[in-house]
Amino acid sequence: MALLETRTFGRSIHYYDEVSSTNTIAHDKVAQGAEEGTLIIAECQTSGRGRLGRSWFSPKGKGIWMSLVLKPKIPLFFTPQLTLLTAVAACRSIRRVCAVDVKIKWPNDLLISGKKVTGILLETSAEDERMKYTVCGIGISVNLKPDDYPKELKQIATSLGIEAGHEIERETIIAAFLKEFEDLCELYYSQGFGPIRILWEALAVSIGQVVRAHTSQGIIEGKAIALDDSGALVILQNNGEETKVYSGEIKLN
Numbered sequence: 001m002a003l004l005e006t007r008t009f010g011r012s013i014h015y016y017d018e019v020s021s022t023n024t025i026a027h028d029k030v031a032q033g034a035e036e037g038t039l040i041i042a043e044c045q046t047s048g049r050g051r052l053g054r055s056w057f058s059p060k061g062k063g064i065w066m067s068l069v070l071k072p073k074i075p076l077f078f079t080p081q082l083t084l085l086t087a088v089a090a091c092r093s094i095r096r097v098c099a100v101d102v103k104i105k106w107p108n109d110l111l112i113s114g115k116k117v118t119g120i121l122l123e124t125s126a127e128d129e130r131m132k133y134t135v136c137g138i139g140i141s142v143n144l145k146p147d148d149y150p151k152e153l154k155q156i157a158t159s160l161g162i163e164a165g166h167e168i169e170r171e172t173i174i175a176a177f178l179k180e181f182e183d184l185c186e187l188y189y190s191q192g193f194g195p196i197r198i199l200w201e202a203l204a205v206s207i208g209q210v211v212r213a214h215t216s217q218g219i220i221e222g223k224a225i226a227l228d229d230s231g232a233l234v235i236l237q238n239n240g241e242e243t244k245v246y247s248g249e250i251k252l253n
C-alpha cells in the first residue's frame with residue numbers, strides 16, 4: 001500500500017475479493033504462522049460477524065472489511081482496554097481523513113448523528129490467562145448509499161460517504177487507521193491505559209448520558225459517569241449506587 005507509514009501494522013497484507021469473514025481468515029493465518037501486524041482485507045464478506053452473535057452487512061466494494069493480527073504481551077483481562085483503544089484509533093483516523101463528527105458509543109461502536117458507521121470485533125485466543133493473540137476485526141461503512149442498506153439497517157446505519165457528502169477513498173482511511181493504531185498501541189504498551197482512557201472519554205458520546213445497559217446480569221439504567229481502569233463503564237443508578245458494566249451493549253436515552 002503506497003501510503004503506509006507504519007513499522008509493522010499492515011506490512012504483510014492478504015487481500016481477497018470475497019471471504020466468509022476476514023476474522024476467520026486471520027485466525028487461519030495465525031495458525032499458519034502469521035506475525036503481529038498481518039492484515040486481512042476483503043472486498044466483501046458472505047458471513048461477516050458482529051458483536052453479540054449478530055451478522056455484519058459487508059457488501060462488495062463499499063466498505064473496509066478487515067482484520068489485523070496482534071500479539072500483545074498482556075493479561076487476558078486487559079482485552080477490554082484493547083477494544084477501547086481500537087475504537088479510539090478508528091475514530092481519530094476517520095475524523096482526520098473525512099472531517100466528520102464521529103463519536104464512540106461504549107464500548108466500541110462509532111456513530112455519526114446517532115447512526116452506526118463502524119463496528120469492531122476482537123476475537124482473542126489465550127493461554128494461562130495471558131493473551132496469545134487477538135484478531136481485531138473492523139468494519140467501516142465507507143461508500144454505501146442509503147439504498148444499499150437492507151430495511152432493518154436503514155434507520156440505524158450510515159456511511160462516511162453519506163455523511164461527508166462525497167465518495168471517500170478507502171486506502172487513505174486504511175493507511176491512517178493503521179498508523180494511528182500502531183502509535184496508540186505503542187503508547188499503551190509503554191504508558192498503560194491512562195492516556196488511552198483520556199482519549200476515549202474525549203471522543204465518547206456515552207459519558208454524561210443516561211443509558212440503559214443490557215448485560216448478562218440484566219438491565220442497568222442510570223447516568224454513565226466514567227470509564228474505570230479496566231475499561232468498564234461506571235453507571236450511577238437512580239438509587240445512588242455505582243455499577244460497573246464490563247461487557248454488553250448500551251442504549252442512549
Ligand code: BTN
Binds near residue numbers: 047052058065109119
Ligand atoms: C459490531 O457488531 O459492531 C462488530 C462488527 C465487526 C465487523 C468486522 S468487518 C471485518 C471483521 N470480520 C468480521 O467478520 N467482522 C469484523
